[in-house]
Amino acid sequence: MQLLDRARSIGWYHTLELAPDYATDGMFDLRPYVHEYGLPERMEGMRALDVGTWDGFWAFEMERRGAEVTALDVDDERELDWPPRRRPKSFPATPRGEGFRLAKEMLGSSVERVSCNLYEAFSSELGEFDLVFCGSILIHLRDQLLALERIAGLCRGTLIVAEEYDQLLNRLPFALARYRADRDQSVVFWKPNVKLWKHMIWTAGFDRVLDHGRFKMKSNHGFVVPHAVLHASDRVIPNERADELADQ
Numbered sequence: 001m002q003l004l005d006r007a008r009s010i011g012w013y014h015t016l017e018l019a020p021d022y023a024t025d026g027m028f029d030l031r032p033y034v035h036e037y038g039l040p041e042r043m044e045g046m047r048a049l050d051v052g053t054w055d056g057f058w059a060f061e062m063e064r065r066g067a068e069v070t071a072l073d074v075d076d077e078r079e080l081d082w083p084p085r086r087r088p089k090s091f092p093a094t095p096r097g098e099g100f101r102l103a104k105e106m107l108g109s110s111v112e113r114v115s116c117n118l119y120e121a122f123s124s125e126l127g128e129f130d131l132v133f134c135g136s137i138l139i140h141l142r143d144q145l146l147a148l149e150r151i152a153g154l155c156r157g158t159l160i161v162a163e164e165y166d167q168l169l170n171r172l173p174f175a176l177a178r179y180r181a182d183r184d185q186s187v188v189f190w191k192p193n194v195k196l197w198k199h200m201i202w203t204a205g206f207d208r209v210l211d212h213g214r215f216k217m218k219s220n221h222g223f224v225v226p227h228a229v230l231h232a233s234d235r236v237i238p239n240e241r242a243d244e245l246a247d248q
């Protein structure tokens, strides 16, 4: 099958412009929101990591800006953190990443996609990155702090986090997070407010955590997700785990 026909025949998470007159019909069209994230305009000479890449929208965007990009995601859906009642009865037999691979081919991209669980992502295997981009993945994880620790271990420069936050708790002075896995259909365990996202990023080892902005992301299915964008840098915790593994 021709590449374009294949692209038309599969489901997409991201809207991607894969040909001059063709864009995929993704669940999320992020093009109107790119300016909200504060990516550097020029990324030549930078190593960048896109965490939880799915179809690769952010990986391809960072490559377009000149970075050498690694895109990380799991191949097997059984590795995703699902609350038990929400866990599908059966999982797809085919590995994830079909959309990414097709887009990579159609765009003539050099982004390297690695199949790796974020909980097991170490610099001893992946190296360190000048920019780590983390979009809408932590909100779905059971252990957001462990994931952030892993990210800190990979980041020698700037971390950009863009995650959903709890709007109600943002307005309450003493509240930090809501437990959300008490609903049958939830794919979220903990929904932090912006203050807690910042605390957790700091705890993971970043000395400097700044508010970059907030915006409402609209899906092509009509629901709206409030996002906070945070920029973190100055990792103070040495990457001991990498040193430890390198010594073995």
Ligand SMILES: C[S@@+](CC[C@H](N)C(=O)[O-])C[C@H]1O[C@@H](n2cnc3c(N)ncnc32)[C@H](O)[C@@H]1O
Pocket: 028, 051, 052, 053, 054, 055, 057, 058, 072, 073, 074, 079, 080, 081, 116, 117, 118, 119, 134, 135, 136, 137, 140
């Ligand atoms: C909601 S999508 C966000 C996609 C993209 N980052 C964005 O901003 O549009 C979450 C992505 O994170 C990936 N993901 C979830 N848990 C993961 C884990 N433990 N390790 C690696 N990737 C994971 C999912 O497979 C999915 O591609």
